[in-house]
Amino acid sequence: MSSHGRGHHGHDDAREATPYIELDRAAWAALAAETESPLSAGEVRSLRGLGDSLDLDEVREVYLPLSRLLSMYVESAGRLHREQEHFLHQRTPPRTPFVIGLAGSVAVGKSTTARVLQQMLAHWPQHPNVALVTTDGFLYPNAELEQRGLLQRKGFPESYDRRALLKFVVDIKSGKDEVEAPTYSHLVYDVVPEERVVVNRPDIVIIEGLNVLQPARTHEDGRTGLAVSDFFDFSVYVDADTRHIRQWYVDRFLRLRETAFRDPGSYFAKYVDLEHGAAITEAERIWDTINGPNLTDNVSPTRSRATLVLRKDRDHSVRYVRLRKL
């Protein structure tokens, strides 16, 4: 419980009633002391290679307790599966992969968080196989986006083949042995039809993407379909002040200009020759016309649907964790 103990002693009035528990950084980080790290010091250090400046203390104080909590949910689902089988007096199909949805804005740190969690979760012997899939592979190809007038809307819900994405998640939760997803290349700025990722009945699947917490659409005839989030066993929303995220987007754009954009195959090679100030202006333009509006209109409204929210400060350190009450 957070140090101010909100909601702890039963004096909540209606105004304060909330389905969430909030732990401030100190309360959350204290959990790390009770959690034995599944990773050696060297392995924790090697995780840093995945994020540019991922802080070692941050990994220990924030992501270690988070991976332990997730692991508890995974094990609890396994127990429930066994108890249900016992209750039904019949052998039921083997349990399906535990699916974790990971949502948040462009540049908030979804990929970094997902990779750290994947590595950490895979180190527990109870669930060694952890697959990670990003939803960008389900974007329509650029040619199709252009036809639909959506080239300036990449990342908006309608820019994805939502039916294919839903089928992918349904197949995983149906217990299919081999499920394939298409992939996206940031280098060529388009989907790569010949490259697929294969998900082979892992213990856990992390599905990371801007829109994974979107509710189901209501069709014109009033019917409501299913959404991928209907098949999540747990979900995480990575959150921060929009001004900070915009800055992280610009910073990453400038860094990519020094690295990936220099690849002649890169769609963004055209930005390499921009002088510094013009590059900042261009990054800000892309943010202000595409990713910022998408965050405001589509992504942030899904935050309260998450099982857990990680709220970051300007330096990427997690300031508080908000978790659904059980």
Ligand SMILES: Nc1ncnc2c1ncn2[C@@H]1O[C@H](COP(=O)(O)OP(=O)(O)O)[C@@H](O)[C@H]1O
């Ligand atoms: N925990 C963190 N500590 C430090 N830097 C981070 C952290 N998470 C993300 N970043 C940085 O912020 C930027 C955006 O992160 P990234 O994971 O690429 O975001 P997304 O996948 O949401 O677009 C990157 O430059 C990344 O290195």
Ligand SMILES: CC(C)(COP(=O)(O)O)[C@@H](O)C(=O)NCCC(=O)O
């Ligand atoms: C590929 C993305 C849409 C993110 O996809 P996700 O994996 O989150 O579904 C996003 O990172 C992106 O590149 N947006 C493009 C904005 C632009 O047109 O530059």
